[in-house]
Amino acid sequence: MSFSEKTIQIVKATAPVLAQHGETITRHFYQQMFSQNPELLNTFNATNQKTGRQQAALAGTVYAYAANIDNLGVLTATVQRIANKHASFNILPEQYPIVGKHLLEAVAHVLGDAATDDILNAWKEAYDFLAALFIEVEEGIYRESEQAGGGWRGTRAFKVVNKVQESELITSFYFEPVDGQPVADYLPGQYIGIYLHPEHSEYRCIRQYSLSDAPNGKSYRISVKREGEGETQGMISHYLHDSVEVGAIVKLSPPAGDFYLNTNAKAPVVLMSGGVGQTPMLSMLNSLVNSSSQQPIIYVHSAVSSEVHAFADHVNNMADKHDNIQQVLFYDRPSESCHGHDYEGKTNLVLIRNTIDIPEAQYYFCGPQGYMEMVNTTLQSWGVTEDRIHYEVFGPHKAI
Secondary structure, eight states: OOOOHHHHHHHHHHHHHHHHHHHHHHHHHHHHHHHHOGGGGGTSOHHHHHHTHHHHHHHHHHHHHHHTTTOGGGGHHHHHHHHHHHHHTTOOTTHHHHHHHHHHHHHHHHHGGGSOHHHHHHHHHHHHHHHHHHHHHHHHHHHHHHHSTTOOSSOEEEEEEEEEEOSSSEEEEEEEETTOOOOOOOOTTOEEEEEEOOTTOSSOEEEEEEBOSOOOSSOEEEEEEOOOSGGGOOHHHHHHHHHOOTTOEEEEEEEEOSOOOOTTOOSOEEEEEEGGGHHHHHHHHHHHHHTTOOSOEEEEEEESOGGGOTTHHHHHHHHHHOTTEEEEEEESSOOTTOOSOSEESSOOGGGGHHHHOOTTOEEEEESSHHHHHHHHHHHHHTTOOGGGEEEEOSSSOOOO
16 A cells, blocks of 8 residues: 555645644544543553543644654664554454544544545554554564463463562562463563453553563463552552462453564673563573673663562672672662672763773663653763664653
8 A cells, every 4th residue: 555645645734734733633532532432441551541641642643643654664663663562452444443533533622624535534544554564563573472382372371380579569470371281481571461450440451561481381471560658659559469378360451562672693792671671681691691692781770779679689699609790789869788880879870981982782671761861861972883773662662
C-alpha cells in the first residue's frame, strides 16, 4: 500500500495542528473508547491513564508518524518497540478498527470545523496503513514466539515456585510452567508480560517486567519494586509483594522487547542502571558470565542506600571472581551503616569518565526518566555515536 500525494501533503500539513492539540485529542480518545468499549480496560494500564503517560506517548507517536509519513523508514525502531509492547499485551487485529474509529472521532471532536472531510479521509488512510503495518509486525512476533523451542502464543500458565526479598523494596519471583515443559529462551534485556486480576480490581491488569536473570530453559525470574505509597502506590507491584505467594498460578506472555544485549559483539560493555532499572542489566551481566565472556564489563549502579540496594552481594561476587568485571557504585543518600559504595550523591558520569569512556564500547542503561536523560545527554556530549547507545523506558514508549 502506498499513499497518494494528496494524503501525504494533508497529513504533513496537519502534523503541527495535531502536535498542538495532541494530548487533548488522545485524552478524549481514551475517554470515549473506554466508555463505549469497556472490555479494553482489561488491556490498558489504568495507572498510565491516570498519570497521563499513555496519552502523552500516543500523542507523540501520532505526531512522529504524521511528520515522517513520507519517510517512514526513520520510524522503524519505534514501530518495533511498540509492536513488541503490543505483542506482550496480546493485541489482536480486530482491535485496530475500534481504535481507529475512536481516534478519528476524537480528531473531529477537538478540531471541530477545522477537521474537513479531506483531512479526516487522509488521516483514515494514514491510520489504516499504520494499523496494517502493526498487525503484520505483531503477527511476525507472535509466530516467532510460538515456533521457538519452549515457546507459545498468547498466554501460558506458570506457577510461582520461589519468592525472594532482595532488599527493603525489591522482591524476586520465580516462575515455572504448569505443564512442566521447557520455556523459551530470551535475549538478555527482554521482558515478559504478567496477567493478573487482583480481587479489588474490576478489570484484569497486564504488566511487563524485565527478566532479571540469564535464560535457563526451565524458569523465569522477575524482580519487582514496591512502587509508591498511598495514592501514588502501584497497584500491581503491591499486589505482587503482598498477595502473590509461592504456589500461585499466573499467566505469562512470551518474552519480548527490542532492548537486549548484542551477544555477538566483543567490544567492551558498560551496563548502567538506577534503582530497579538494574533488572535487565542483571540479565545481561549474568548472561555474559555464563558465556565465559572475556570482554571488559563495567557495571555502574545507583541506589539510594544499601537498605534498598538489591543484588549487591551477587554483583560484588561477580566482580571479585572475574577480572574483566568492574563495578562502580553510587549511593544517593547513604546511611551511617552503608559501605562498599564508591561515590556519595547522585550519579555523576563525569567523575568516572576515565573508567567508562571507552572507544567502541556498547552502552546499555535503564532507570528513572531523569537518570536516563542524564546518561544519554552525557554520552552524546562525549561523542558516543547513536548506534552504541541502548536504553529501555519502562511503561509507554517515550524517546529521551
